[in-house]
Amino acid sequence: MPPSVVFLTLAILATVGFLMGRRRAVGLASGPGALHSLPGYYGYYVAVWCGIPALLLAVVWLTAQGPIVRALVEAAHPALFASRSVSEASLVWSDLFNLISGVKAAGTASQDLLGAATQYSNLLSISHAALAVIALALAIAGMAYARGRISPTMRARNAVERFLMWALLACSIVAVLTTLGIVLSLLFEAMRFFGKYPLLDFIFGTEWSPQTAIRSDQAGSSGSFGFLPLLYGTMMITVIAMIIAVPVGLMSAIYMADYATPRIRSIAKPALEVLAGIPSVVYGFFAALTVAPAIRNMGQSLGLDVAGESALAAGLVMGIMIVPYVSSLADDVIHAVPQSLRHGAYGLGSTKSETIRQVVLPAALPGIVAAVMLAVSRAIGETMIVAMAAGLAAGDFDFNPLKAVTTITVQIATLLVGDQEFDSPKTLSVFALGLVLFCVTLTLNFIALRVVRKYREKYD
């Protein structure tokens, strides 16, 4: 019985349990008001007891079965798996899966592999059968227990609501678990990387060339993972993006808040929202195909040497992408400045722009700084534009926006794609980069969100 059928059967059993519980409650009731709860709650009570324990068991079982079955097969076939590295073992496994799924013809496989594949399928079907029996038995036992407990004085509603409350709490913990998962997985893999490559060399190294030797006798390709060139490239593109996004975003927010007629606003606001809704891969395509060649041609006509994948092109397009983000954040901040401050300034005879520059903006400054920080964190974490329009090789530290640079996210996206093995410094370095990225953006966000909140309280 495959797991999907088990889940389906559980759902049906729970429904049956619901109907059964409700009927029994109605049957037990001697008259109106004789039951503690509405009959439906007795039904839910039985359904919960029937479905939830079995469901949890099935989920845990299915999570655990893969590693256990694999360990059993590996132990039973030392010829195939013993004294092999992790990556070699994973190759054997993918061979085995191909064999099972029929991609690889059985005639081409070795006897050992055939045996392992048969054992794997057998163990898996035994596990599924055992799961089906145990889960369904548990479901029926739960149903019987809950049905037996039904009596007119039983507080079914309270029990169901208590369960619901726990379920809600569990759901809201998923977000925390996600953060925990991110932190732990990044930390764990990054630690493995730093076990192979010294931490200080990573932080202060000025050379990034992650190509490691495939064979151990290959010369001169041990790979160096100096983080600084990536930091430089990331900062370069972020600064260019901010030079575009901050003035344009801020000014359009100001214009729309204080100057624009409702007609203009009704056109410009949706347009900015469209700009915000366009996926970054589209911006990446635009940068690589339209903006970068245009900048290159323009540079050549001016006699400048422009790289095909210049930092300027990527930064420019990223700036455009972030404009709506800055403008919507700035809009919130500007609206939070109390109207009385503006009226005061107008009363003293200031023009609109003087009011904005000398009263509104200083009052909104902390919020604007926070908005810029959020925008910076967004630019640092943006992947697709730079993956498509920025370079792969690390640039020189000469602050020339016309040259190609590479960024943290580009390296993450290119080093890991299509890679299966998980024990070379090259792939593990990605997690170290991910950790850096996560820490930097988290810090920026954390400070910015605190500033925004504090600031909002001040004027509320």
Place this chain on the structure above:
Amino acid sequence: MTDLVDRRTGAHTSDDAAKRLAKRYASERNFRAFGMGAVLFALAALLLLLYTIISDGYKAFVTTNVTVTAQISPELADPGGKREVNDLRRGDYINIARQAIRADLPEVTARQDLRELYGLLSDGASVMIRDRVLRDPSLIGQSITLKVPVSSDVDMFNKGKIVESDIAGGNARVTPKQLGYYKQLQEKGLISTDFNTWFLSSGDSRQPELAGVWGSMVGSILTLAITLALAFPLGVASAVYLEEFAPKNKWTDLIEVNINNLAAVPSIVFGLLGLAVFLQFFGLPRSAPLAGGVVLALMSLPIIIIASRAALRAVPPSIRQAAMGLGASRIQVVTHHVLPLAMPGILTGTILSLAHALGETAPLLMIGMVAFIVDTPHSVTDAATVLPVQIYLWADSPERGFVEKTSAAIMVLLAFLLAMNAVAIFLRKKFERKW
């Protein structure tokens, strides 16, 4: 009063004062123009972006076909002679297609020239003939007239994206001789430009003229289905708990801070999480919509929670108090009254976050959804790719024909996003209520 002050100091009537005022007004106008410029810049960028995409891409929805009459000879199509599907599949349809185009231009006879003539046809030609025969084996022995696609660079020439000087200069994968054949075919009226059903109904291909978005569209739909199934219940439940039931203590604060920060974590980090936890640890299949959907669900979860909480907060307390007053329990207040009232807002937020997830590429690269996949996925564990990743893959392809395919795929993606946003706006407009 002011008159008095003015007469005594002249501060507001002198020439200096007039100059100062003019300067202030000028700076006011400049500021205003600057603001206007910022808005116009953003609008211009949007228009330029859309213009480039559409002008590049709209032609991918048509394709250049050549009309051929193919003789389905039994010895080529059915070597086994038993009309069995597996035998028919192995027939030599490439030869049939070649003979068909030869019949269009019988004057070409030299071996070299014939090879060039065959090069006009796309590899899809033989596939199309095969599909026709497989659908209807009774065609064997007869001749059928059908339109088959030409090779990509000929298509590009027909659409004006390659000009004759490119071909003469050897900058295209069409030879001048092939161009001559193409023109002869055109004179005979055998070349036509038709709606490209292939693009919307097939999977990826190495040949630009045969590449389609259907496979990645199905992949996107399957992935989003998983995302919706996970993120919506989890998100709404979390929002309900945090907004309606959670005690105000430091644990709740921690969850809140955590959710706000999670919403701003770069999407590629979620991809790393998916790789390390779901693929390596739990052993979910690589490249599958299942893993992609789970990753995107975790990514959209905080956005859905934040939107749902805002929707719940917008329900006035009087509703809750009224329900409480009638004896409803706290859970009943929420499930019978607050949640239904907040549902339009929650759905709007969910659709918007799904639209965001639909356009997301980076985390899916991490879990291997970048593979070259021709087949349309049938289940959530099949290898698949999604629309934005398809765009990324095609954008990287060097063939000229892929540029318009990429733009067209972007148009399809934007159409989906537009539709989802339209639904969200419709929901908001239809069910929005002011309390």
